[in-house]
Amino acid sequence: xxxxxxxxxxxxxxxxxxxxxxxxxxxxxxxxxxxxxxxxxxxxxxxxxxxxxxxxxxxxxxxxxxxxxxxxxxxxxxxxxxxxxxxxxxxxxxxxxxxxxxxxxxxxxxxxxxxxxxxxxxxxxxxxxxxxxxxxxxxxxxxxxxxxxxxxxxxxxxxxxxxxxxxxxxxxxxxxxxxxxxxxxxxxxxxxxxxxxxxxxxxxxxxxxxxxxxxxxxxxxxxxxxxxxxxxxxxxxxxxxxxxxxxxxxxxxxxxxxxxxxxxxxxxxxxxxxxxxxxxxxxxxxxxxxxxxxxxxxxxxxxxxxxxxxxxxxxxxxxxxxxxxxxxxxxxxxxxxxxxxxxxxxxxxxxx
Amino acid sequence: xxxxxxxxxxxxxxxxxxxxxxxxxxxxxxxxxxxxxxxxxxxxxxxxxxxxxxxxxxxxxxxxxxxxxxxxxxxxxxxxxxxxxxxxxxxxxxxxxxxxxxxxxxxxxxxxxxxxxxxxxxxxxxxxxxxxxxxxxxxxxxxxxxxxxxxxxxxxxxxxxxxxxxxxxxxxxxxxxxxxxxxxxxxxxxxxxxxxxxxxxxxxxxxxxxxxxxxxxxxxxxxxxxxxxxxxxxxxxxxxxxxxxxxxxxxxxxxxxxxxxxxxxxxxxxxxxxx
Numbered sequence: 001x002x003x004x005x006x007x008x009x010x011x012x013x014x015x016x017x018x019x020x021x022x023x024x025x026x027x028x029x030x031x032x033x034x035x036x037x038x039x040x041x042x043x044x045x046x047x048x049x050x051x052x053x054x055x056x057x058x059x060x061x062x063x064x065x066x067x068x069x070x071x072x073x074x075x076x077x078x079x080x081x082x083x084x085x086x087x088x089x090x091x092x093x094x095x096x097x098x099x100x101x102x103x104x105x106x107x108x109x110x111x112x113x114x115x116x117x118x119x120x121x122x123x124x125x126x127x128x129x130x131x132x133x134x135x136x137x138x139x140x141x142x143x144x145x146x147x148x149x150x151x152x153x154x155x156x157x158x159x160x161x162x163x164x165x166x167x168x169x170x171x172x173x174x175x176x177x178x179x180x181x182x183x184x185x186x187x188x189x190x191x192x193x194x195x196x197x198x199x200x201x202x203x204x205x206x207x208x209x210x211x212x213x214x215x216x217x218x219x220x221x222x223x224x225x226x227x228x229x230x231x232x233x234x235x236x237x238x239x240x241x242x243x244x245x246x247x248x249x250x251x252x253x254x255x256x257x258x259x260x261x262x263x264x265x266x267x268x269x270x271x272x273x274x275x276x277x278x279x280x281x282x283x284x285x286x287x288x289x290x291x292x293x294x295x296x297x298x299x300x301x302x303x304x305x306x307x308x309x310x311x312x313x314x315x316x317x318x319x320x321x322x323x324x325x326x327x328x329x330x331x332x333x334x335x336x337x338x339x340x341x342x343x344x345x346x347x348x349x350x351x352x
Numbered sequence: 353x354x355x356x357x358x359x360x361x362x363x364x365x366x367x368x369x370x371x372x373x374x375x376x377x378x379x380x381x382x383x384x385x386x387x388x389x390x391x392x393x394x395x396x397x398x399x400x401x402x403x404x405x406x407x408x409x410x411x412x413x414x415x416x417x418x419x420x421x422x423x424x425x426x427x428x429x430x431x432x433x434x435x436x437x438x439x440x441x442x443x444x445x446x447x448x449x450x451x452x453x454x455x456x457x458x459x460x461x462x463x464x465x466x467x468x469x470x471x472x473x474x475x476x477x478x479x480x481x482x483x484x485x486x487x488x489x490x491x492x493x494x495x496x497x498x499x500x501x502x503x504x505x506x507x508x509x510x511x512x513x514x515x516x517x518x519x520x521x522x523x524x525x526x527x528x529x530x531x532x533x534x535x536x537x538x539x540x541x542x543x544x545x546x547x548x549x550x551x552x553x554x555x556x557x558x559x560x561x562x563x564x565x566x567x568x569x570x571x572x573x574x575x576x577x578x579x580x581x582x583x584x585x586x587x588x589x590x591x592x593x594x595x596x597x598x599x600x601x602x603x604x605x606x607x608x609x610x611x612x613x614x615x616x617x618x619x620x621x622x623x624x625x626x627x
Contacts, residue, residue: 049522049526050525050526051522051525051526070525070530070531071522071525071526072525072526072527072528072529072530076526077526077527078522078523078526080519080522080523081519082517082519084517084519084520084522084523085523086520086523086524086538087520087542088541088542097527098527098528101527101528101529101533102528145527149527155526
């Protein structure tokens with residue numbers, strides 16, 4: 001294991017910022033910490049870096065317990081949201097700064113910086129000051145500064161959130177490609193679940209200082225452990241409808257107009273109150289065939305995809321491939337694919 | 353009115369006010385080179401009829417200007433050095449930690465600024481006397497002046513530190529610096545301008561300091577130029593051109609520094625405000 005976080009707790013006075021957090025990160029893995037703001041993901045990242053002290057638990061980097069080591073002895077590199085480039089140094093000086101502190105000679109440090117600049121496309125910018133660079137270029141310098149060090153782990157704190165949308169999507173693939181090329185171990189904090197899903201090998205979903213679920217992206221998508229993860233992962237978000245398990249335990253009745261009954265492939269406790277989760281792409285519209293009739297409230301079409309919402313309570317979101325076949329105000333039959341329906345306990349929100 | 357006319361009006365106003373403000377300075381320089389009778393001539397002459405520059409070397413010799421200037425420099429450098437070294441550390445701590453005690457500390461610091469030197473000088477004199485510091489009067493003045501200028505320095509430099517994002521220091525820590533290393537190599541260079549400007553202002557203030565020096569320094573050999581100026585003033589003093597020549601020699605170096613660094617000073621003082 002490259003990084004081991006075992007039963008980590010963090011208190012700020014009376015505030016319990018991280019509760020019993022355990023994450024194991026093997027060498028070469030790209031791990032995303034994702035969750036709404038204030039969930040503790042940044043605190044966890046800063047704890048790994050040594051910028052926050054931990055209250056209890058164990059933190060290991062390459063097998064060595066680093067609980068009480070200052071940041072400079074942990075040999076991790078961090079890319080900050082604001083990039084935190086040193087404004088009084090040129091790009092080359094920024095990139096070689098940590099090497100020079102370690103006592104690497106100026107010439108050697110510069111040679112390494114040149115190599116990294118080649119990879120990150122910064123060669124022409126080495127003599128510039130950070131204030132003369134665009135947002136995207138600053139972001140590259142921040143990455144380059146981390147790469148030069150060849151650290152034990154890369155820590156990213158929402159590094160793409162200050163970029164415009166197009167560049168963000170582009171940098172997603174670039175960061176991941178860089179990670180693979182370097183064989184690095186990366187921990188990546190983001191509030192954007194799409195970033196987490198597309199970039200990471202292992203996604204850790206957090207809420208209020210607790211890990212709600214962790215696993216491979218598709219595992220979280222297909223088998224969310226609870227309603228929070230189900231709603232957080234996936235875009236557009238999963239639809240939730242109240243339901244009740246039928247007497248036979250093999251069907252669920254939905255609290256929608258005309259109370260449609262959906263057959264279940266597995267047995268559930270009869271009469272149990274549940275929340276039924278249905279992903280937008282697992283619902284479809286048809287002119288004649290379907291469980292219930294719905295009116296269409298809105299249609300958004302991107303050309304390749306059509307997004308519908310229905311005039312029901314609660315409102316349902318659907319996604320279909322291709323052009324929209326219905327318009328606002330049309331009525332259609334709604335078909336629910338029973339095999340993809342998720343069930344959550346109504347009280348505890350835990351998946352059944 | 354059109355904007356162009358406004359600009360000329362403002363320029364004119366600025367010019368008029370500059371003339372009013374700078375006139376005493378001008379008067380000092382020309383009075384020094386007037387003859388004693390011309391000084392009291394009525395109507396006054398705005399340019400001396402017979403400029404006599406020899407007054408400068410004469411006063412320089414007779415009034416022991418070098419010694420007084422040296423003492424002024426010792427006091428100014430001492431007080432500035434002390435203020436910068438301790439004030440920078442203090443300002444940094446007050447900028448980085450936020451709690452009730454920091455607020456109390458800041459309030460006390462500002463209270464110190466309120467107290468005028470003439471009120472402080474008697475307790476200081478008694479205190480210095482008790483610990484035997486009056487045997488080193490210039491050191492005592494340096495301490496007094498440094499204490500007096502500390503609040504000004506701390507408050508302004510603290511504001512400069514607060515504009516430096518914490519993440520920069522954290523990046524420094526992760527990059528391999530110790531806490532002190534990050535302060536010296538990341539934070540200090542970024543606050544350099546503000547520190548320099550504040551130090552310069554304090555230096556100029558300390559260079560002209562009078563109240564503490566006049567009260568604490570008994571030996572004329574150790575007195576600064578500001579106190580030396582007083583030796584001109586007797587019951588029958590009419591040596592106005594000598595006084596003005598002395599003043600000119602005293603003031604000109606400060607003026608020169610200020611004019612040379614004026615652009616920087618203004619930039620340093622407004623840097624925090626514009627961000």
